[in-house]
Amino acid sequence: MTTARTVLTIAALTLREASRRRVLFALVALTAGLLALSSWGFSRLAAESLTSGEARLTASILLNLVMFGYSLVAALGTAFLAGPTLSGETESGIALSMLARPIRRSAFLLGKWLGLVAFGSGFVVLAGLAQVLVVRVTVDYWPPAPATALGLLAAQTIVLLTLTVLLATVISPMASGVVAVGLFCTTWVAGVVGAIGEALGNDAVGRVGSVSRVLLPTDGLWRGAMNAFQDPSAIVQFGGAEQGAGAFPFLSTAPLTLTYLGWAVLWVAMVWALAAMSFVRRDL
Amino acid sequence: MSTVDSGAGVQDAADLVAGLPPAPAAWCTGLRKRYRKHLAVEDVSLQVGRGEIVGLLGPNGAGKTTVIKMLLGLVRPDAGEAMLLGQRSADPAARARVGYLPELFRYQPWLTAAEVLALHARLSGAGVPAAEQRDCLALVGLSGRGDDRVGGFSKGMQQRLGLAVALVGRPEFVVLDEPTSALDPLGRADVRDIVLELRSRGVAVLLNSHLIGEVERVCDRVVVLDRGRVAAAGTLAELLGQREVRLHLTDLSPAAQQRLAALGRVDREGEWSTVALTDDDGTAVPDLVRDLVDLGVRVHAVEPVRISLEERLLGILRDGAASRAAGPS
Ligand SMILES: Nc1ncnc2c1ncn2[C@@H]1O[C@H](COP(=O)(O)OP(=O)(O)O)[C@@H](O)[C@H]1O
Numbered sequence: 001m002t003t004a005r006t007v008l009t010i011a012a013l014t015l016r017e018a019s020r021r022r023v024l025f026a027l028v029a030l031t032a033g034l035l036a037l038s039s040w041g042f043s044r045l046a047a048e049s050l051t052s053g054e055a056r057l058t059a060s061i062l063l064n065l066v067m068f069g070y071s072l073v074a075a076l077g078t079a080f081l082a083g084p085t086l087s088g089e090t091e092s093g094i095a096l097s098m099l100a101r102p103i104r105r106s107a108f109l110l111g112k113w114l115g116l117v118a119f120g121s122g123f124v125v126l127a128g129l130a131q132v133l134v135v136r137v138t139v140d141y142w143p144p145a146p147a148t149a150l151g152l153l154a155a156q157t158i159v160l161l162t163l164t165v166l167l168a169t170v171i172s173p174m175a176s177g178v179v180a181v182g183l184f185c186t187t188w189v190a191g192v193v194g195a196i197g198e199a200l201g202n203d204a205v206g207r208v209g210s211v212s213r214v215l216l217p218t219d220g221l222w223r224g225a226m227n228a229f230q231d232p233s234a235i236v237q238f239g240g241a242e243q244g245a246g247a248f249p250f251l252s253t254a255p256l257t258l259t260y261l262g263w264a265v266l267w268v269a270m271v272w273a274l275a276a277m278s279f280v281r282r283d284l
Numbered sequence: 285m286s287t288v289d290s291g292a293g294v295q296d297a298a299d300l301v302a303g304l305p306p307a308p309a310a311w312c313t314g315l316r317k318r319y320r321k322h323l324a325v326e327d328v329s330l331q332v333g334r335g336e337i338v339g340l341l342g343p344n345g346a347g348k349t350t351v352i353k354m355l356l357g358l359v360r361p362d363a364g365e366a367m368l369l370g371q372r373s374a375d376p377a378a379r380a381r382v383g384y385l386p387e388l389f390r391y392q393p394w395l396t397a398a399e400v401l402a403l404h405a406r407l408s409g410a411g412v413p414a415a416e417q418r419d420c421l422a423l424v425g426l427s428g429r430g431d432d433r434v435g436g437f438s439k440g441m442q443q444r445l446g447l448a449v450a451l452v453g454r455p456e457f458v459v460l461d462e463p464t465s466a467l468d469p470l471g472r473a474d475v476r477d478i479v480l481e482l483r484s485r486g487v488a489v490l491l492n493s494h495l496i497g498e499v500e501r502v503c504d505r506v507v508v509l510d511r512g513r514v515a516a517a518g519t520l521a522e523l524l525g526q527r528e529v530r531l532h533l534t535d536l537s538p539a540a541q542q543r544l545a546a547l548g549r550v551d552r553e554g555e556w557s558t559v560a561l562t563d564d565d566g567t568a569v570p571d572l573v574r575d576l577v578d579l580g581v582r583v584h585a586v587e588p589v590r591i592s593l594e595e596r597l598l599g600i601l602r603d604g605a606a607s608r609a610a611g612p613s
């Protein structure tokens with residue numbers, strides 16, 4: 001069995017597991033709910049008599065808000081899927097019989113990870129795309145860079161999922177899901193706090209956001225995605241970056257830098273390598 | 285010239301290697317494993333030859349499962365070496381022709397039985413056609429259940445599926461860790477038949493079971509583990525070889541008593557004497573009876589005493605406990 005074939009087999013198995021478990025139904029139901037709710041909200045918005053600038057600002061903020069909802073759903077879904085598929089199985093013996101086959105553990109882990117990546121990013125990209133289309137139809141707003149935005153949403157999901165995989169190789173499955181989602185929310189709050197600090201000119205508080213964005217790149221990628229979803233005039237409308245628009249949690253003042261994207265890729269590679277080292281060394 | 289020489293050299297080497305007997309199905313030496321403070325396995329060495337059926341016996345917590353997992357490269361030994369079919373166990377490729385039924389078995393509840401088998405057939409890399417996979421399911425008594433989800437299977441049916449999983453990759457070595465723990469009496473008989481069938485095909489088996497009767501019936505050789513160490517090992521004949529014979533004798537003269545003692549240890553209980561036969565080539569008992577009659581002894585009864593593997597196992601474990609009590613070392 002070549003390594004590539006093993007990886008693909010396990011990735012396909014993971015996708016099949018996701019599709020046959022209740023996670024998928026829960027995700028589809030939540031997404032349908034969010035889509036319905038937001039299309040109702042956006043259609044009400046279209047009925048108001050707003051200036052075109054106001055309309056674009058409101059559409060941008062609302063779109064970012066709903067997208068945050070999707071990324072949270074994706075985070076919860078993948079975190080609670082990634083945890084049990086790794087350590088839960090190991091405990092109950094499913095992985096034991098598979099790892100007794102002539103396959104490398106790192107190939108097994110890579111297959112699991114790829115399957116989860118396909119599932120998680122597939123979900124955010126599809127749900128996000130549906131949302132962008134809903135906004136297009138209801139209020140006639142089209143984001144400046146929808147492909148980049150959806151890609152960054154997917155990247156955010158991949159970061160969180162990789163963290164869950166690492167946690168799942170060292171702590172129990174449910175705990176790893178809880179810890180990963182907890183860290184995700186903490187970085188988001190730290191990002192908002194940091195932005196408020198920056199808006200108030202307090203460097204110490206401002207640094208909270210930048211440091212947490214380096215430690216766990218979910219929030220940085222999320223801010224990049226928001227920037228690509230929102231209308232470029234929105235920040236100006238809100239009073240400009242200097243006037244505190246950055247402190248608003250559902251607007252982002254700056255696009256993502258390539259350096260930061262590079263760091264996110266490196267971060268994922270490092271955390272994955274740590275997870276693989278821990279998994280390869282573990283006694284089953 | 286030099287190319288011809290080296291070509292001949294390679295040919296010689298190839299002939300030499302081809303002439304060697306195949307490496308044992310499993311081999312390990314000096315295996316040791318510590319879980320935190322608890323020493324689970326200490327200095328275990330054993331071997332399973334090609335086509336040999338070896339029983340692994342011992343009380344709960346003796347370290348049987350840990351030894352099996354170290355042999356399979358699933359647990360890292362703290363010390364010692366393990367080989368599977370001639371390759372180091374740490375190398376995943378060593379498991380290419382190995383089937384394994386774990387003690388705590390579980391299979392993807394969201395897959396059907398046939399899908400589980402197909403997955404394992406694929407992962408084993410053996411390229412097993414679908415018809416052969418179906419035969420495998422039928423062999424373990426699950427024909428007709430292939431399209432049912434494993435989630436709806438009883439524990440015993442899952443264990444049968446686990447047996448099929450162990451057999452599906454055309455193994456040359458099969459490891460069964462308590463394969464009958466969830467099975468009904470019929471299932472146990474099936475496992476026995478499967479093991480015997482594997483032997484007839486030259487497949488080696490390492491069988492860990494608490495059903496000593498089963499082990500006694502199918503195994504060529506037995507390894508007894510106690511507290512992480514090998515307490516005894518050998519063929520059934522070697523382990524049970526110490527046969528005894530009970531005789532009912534009267535008119536036993538001192539000369540006749542000497543004749544009895546010449547054979548081995550004698551226990552006397554009234555008119556009954558029990559004699560241990562140390563090396564018996566089949567002539568000891570008739571010769572003894574002839575000599576006793578010649579010496580004027582009246583022989584009322586001669587009965588062979590059978591030692592079962594169970595009694596022998598209990599004896600080994602009690603001896604171990606006694607020697608530990610006598611002197612902690
Ligand atoms: N993963 C583990 N962590 C801690 N202790 C273990 C682990 N696996 C086995 N042990 C200990 O090692 C000893 C041997 O266990 P095991 O090999 O399962 O015994 P057996 O299969 O002979 O019943 C037991 O005392 C058990 O508690």
Ligand SMILES: [Mg+2]
Nearest residue numbers: 348349350387
């Ligand atoms: Mg055991």
